[in-house]
Amino acid sequence: MSTVRVEADRESCISAGRCMAANSSVFDQDDDGIVVVRTTHPAPEHRDSVRKAAYLCPAGAITLRSAP
């Protein structure tokens, strides 16, 4: 299986924190409450929760791409 690359659009983030609740080793929030991606290429065991984070994000700020 190919790996995924995680991107988060800090402009559209509304700080709901759903991503961090789904996976706090890949997603974090900075002091302003805005999403920070800690690892753009998460390990395979995080793949499901990262996908879930993208689904839960109310602002559609998280995108997953298949990484080369």
Added chain:
Amino acid sequence: MTVDTALLPSYPQDRKCPYQPSPGYQELGGEGPLHRVRLFDGKWLWLVTGHSQGRRLLADPRMSADRSRADFPVVLPRFEAPIFKPLALIGFDPPTHSVHRRLLAPDFSLKHVRALRADVTALAHRLIDRITAKGAPADLLNDYALPIPSMVVSELLGVPYDDHEFFEARTVDLLQAKSPEGAEAAGQALWDYLDRLITAKERDAADDGVISRLASRVDGVDLTRDDLLRIALALLIGGHDTTSQMIAMGVVTLLEHPDQLDLLLADADLVPAAVDELLRVVSVTDVSGVRVALEDIEIDGYTVRKGEGVLVSSSMTNRDPEVYPDPYRVDVRRTAGSASRQHMTFGFGIHQCLGQNLARMELEVAFTVLFERLPTLRLAVPRADLAFRKGGTMQGVHTLPVAW
């Protein structure tokens, strides 16, 4: 297109069971994802009961939340009060919405909220101490469910908790008013109160919570003083009635499902998932969001035309069988992995509840401390004697007598 509204089902309809949607909505949910329903003023809007359709519509930038628009649907008479028209955040579209939401984000982030947990736990214990000292019966609403969110939001905003009787009563008057005039009077009282409070904070250059922090940011462009007042009002009224009624209705639901309560008590790790299941089941606001279409929108064979209103039902989207197998069952173990956190109780899209992390934490603490301290908790009156709110969308109980 003209629609003969006389033939449409009416909205809202009262629940028969406190934690299940009204039988009329349940019937509609079985017929499809979108339905025309008639409002009190004879107009109609789209009631959305499909989960996927609700999600997509609330995330669609062609849907406006601007309550000052002439075509914005009025769901209840009280929402005709001028005070509701420019309601901060929830009633604004981008770019104003984005600017205001950004200003508030730091105070509501998951991290900030997690840091408040120990204080909220201590508060819950103090309230139980008081309840046990007084002896049974207690009114769990006024002695526990209301003071927790009310004190938390006062502290967060920097509103003196000593004024809690005033702002709690006026909030209920505002949100439960039967007429626009009643809502306006209550809203104006809160407005004047916050206006005086902000003036005092400006004078003293206070540094005690969100209101002070924002008062120092008022620049007349991105944030006017009126904006600040509206934001303070939205946080004050949004912050305690919803959460307190969710605590109360959650307790009623748990007491009626002792097997689920036992599961919860046996496994502290289950608490967050159980809270999300209770949020799903109770759907305390009954509504995920109200919007008006700015353009024609095609969705799964339906056309929502420009100017038509849309109301996404949380109680029904939360029971879409495509997402929740056996949707009417209360199941605190609903797989945390796939479904449990997709509920629509906090809405979806850019207006998704700003206070959701705070509310989740308060609920986790409230249920945990309550049942840990009073494991034999029970209703002190027959369930049939409990009086629930009628005639609106926001659910609730008037008092909750309990013994232990």
